[in-house]
Amino acid sequence: MTIRLSVLPCLTPLMTPLMAALLLAGCASTSLKPGLAPGATATLAVLETTDVHANVLGYDYYKLAEDKSFGLDRAATLIARARAEFPNTLLLDNGDTIQGTALADYQALVKPIACSETLSVYKVMNHLGMEGGGVGNHEFNYGLKFLNQVTGSHFEVDGVEASAPRCAGPAFPQVLANVYSSKTKKQLFKPYHIIDKQINASGADGKPVTTIVKVGIIGFTPPTIVEWDKRWLDGKVYTVGIRETAEKYVPQMRAEGADIVVAISHGGLDDSPYSPSMENGNWYLSKVAGIDAMLIGHSHQIFPNAASAVAQFNLPGVDKAAGTVNGVPTTMANLWGKHLGVIGLHLNWDGAHWVIDKKRTTVEARGAQQADKSFVAADPGVVALVAREHAATIAYVKTPVGESAFRMSSYFADVGDVSAIAPVNAAQTDYVARYVKANLPQYAALPVLSMASAFKSGFSGVNDYTDVAAGKLAMNHAADLYLYPNSLYAVKVDGAGLKAWLEHSARHFHTIDPANSAPQELIDPSFASFNFDVATTAELRYEIDVTKPLGQRIVQLTYRGKPVEMGQEFIVATNNYRASGGGSFPGLDGSRTILASPDANRDVLINWIKAAKTLNLAAHGANRSWHFAKVKTAGPVVFHSAPDKLALAKAVGIDNVTQLKADDGKGFAVYAVDLSR
DSSP: OOGGGGTOOOTOOTTTTTHHHHHHGGTTTOGGGGGOOOOEEEEEEEEEEEEOOOOOEEETTTTTTEEETTHHHHHHHHHHHHHHHHHHHEEEEOOOSSSSHHHHHIIIISOOTTTOOOHHHHHHHHHTTEEEEOOOOOGGOOOHHHHHHHTOOOOTTSSOOOOOOOOOSSSSSSSSEEEEEETTTSSSSSSEEEEEEEEEEEEEOOOOEEEEEEEEEEEEEEETTHHHHHHHHTEEEEEHHHHHHHHHHHHHHHTTTOEEEEEEEEEOOOSSOOOOOOOOOOOTTTTSSTTTTTEEEEOOOSSTTTTTGGGGSSSSETTTTTEETTEEEEEEOTTTTTTEEEEEHHHHHOSSSEEETTTTTTTEEEEBBBBTTHHHHHHHHHHTTTHHHHHHHHHHHHHHHEEEOOEEEEEEEEGGGGGOOOOOOOHHHHHHHHHHHOOOGGGTTSOOEOBOOOOOOOOTTOOOOOEEEEEEEEEEHHHHSSOOOEEEEEEEHHHHHHHHHHHHHGGGGGOOTTTTOEEEOBBTTSSOOGOOBBBOOEEEEEEOOSSSSOOOEEEEEEETTEEEEEOOOOEEEHHHHHTTTTTTTTTTTSSEEEEEEEEEHHHHHHHHHHHHEEEEHHHHHHOOOEOOOOOOOOSOEEEEEEESHHHHHHHHOOOOOOESSOOOSOOOEEEOOTTOO
């Protein structure tokens, strides 16, 4: 038997084996696993942060104001509370960590950090004592060279210099098993890592015992990253499906001594027929033998959540109250540090292995918002740690680029307000039209359209709306209008493809029964607002009939006053995410792309505003292509938005909306839309 004397202070290297054996019985309070007797127990709480998206502070850089509802500074308080409650904790991050705020863009694009510097979000995670992390799809948004630098890695891929030094990175291991270098056929990151976690346990006699649990962590990201970030990844990396990857490596982890295997998988749940390119394959991952717990994410949802109506949490084998997927304890901790996932693994030592007692294991997603609606306090240590970078970002986002004579908001984007969408579409259309004229003469005769969506439509809370006041426009306003660092792409589609695109967007709405006298919810919350693409041009017109089944809702589709023919061809400006398959829109799989611009959509918007100088509502914010098909309903059709905003709806010509209730219990107002008007 091998004994680590450093963990057994009652033994010393000077003792003979006999002396050690005689004294070992008195060391019950501090022994490693070989000294454990059957019947020993322990609780290990696995804590998850996910989809932090560089929100190190509860601060909205677009509104230049504090927001107490999110941020790692408040998640830090939840972590501290969990550590005070549980005798043993293991803190892990699920990915989508480095991108998502103006701070992230500032450090990646505006004033890129030096090799010797640690990215702000990793500085904070180091401060929090993060012990392991996964890699999300948004980690790849800034390219492989940047990711290689900030993770302190040494990728052997095209585009990353072999002689590049290993830079500062996180102080914890990062794992990713299903992304490979095309050059070496090896993973970019270690596929898995086994953590020797020292824990406090109870011996069979009830006395305290210090021992080791070997926790294996393995990471996965959506295989579809190769399409979503094609401009960075094409030909440089390839992906493998998560199920077959897990089937390969989990047995290896066990063979190397892992007592517990935790899958850190950046994706949600989907029980559709399995495919190696599946975006949300964790329902299948849970069925791989040897996985003891799953930390999931990507979908920006809360799990467990007994009240959730989200489709992925209502699949066979998913217990949304207990927090299990096919029997595997699982958590998804929302986004932006709003929640902390907590899986309390109850362990029993059977003499050879730690066995998880699933009946006593608990799963939670703990929110930063408390019962009285207040939020937990921020950790002042986090605030101080990134004060310099925070101040520099604020100075950056205040840089003026133009002005607007009208207010641009997304409070009523779901019912037709395009004031925050039309400028994006106008900028994208202008860019693509000029590019095609100069560089793609074979497409010069085709009409150029654009599709965009309201990125912020209340998904993350009552403050999660775009709202740009009339007046000077600065960088932060452009970032508010275009949230993500996507690149501008253009695709060629025919009339059938255009209609299919719009039909898929119309899945944003529930099917409304005109004869139902009870209130009916208009919006399907499982269909993200950033997938509700709309056109905003006087040349294209269409109606959405929400009383019809999915796939049959787009009616009266015309271009320049004439019905769109199914074979008619168009060029549509969009982003790399959508053009390459993001959102699962029919026909958009990367094969229709005719322009993969190196320019970010946000930069295209900024340059367009600079050229326009002053925006006005009639020319730049009121070109609404779509309306609801008129239908009289027996009862109200309702939706939720920020309270007391009716004046904004009326200002942009939406006069069929009324406020029914100022507070739905979650801070939103309840509005009704009259579909007959």
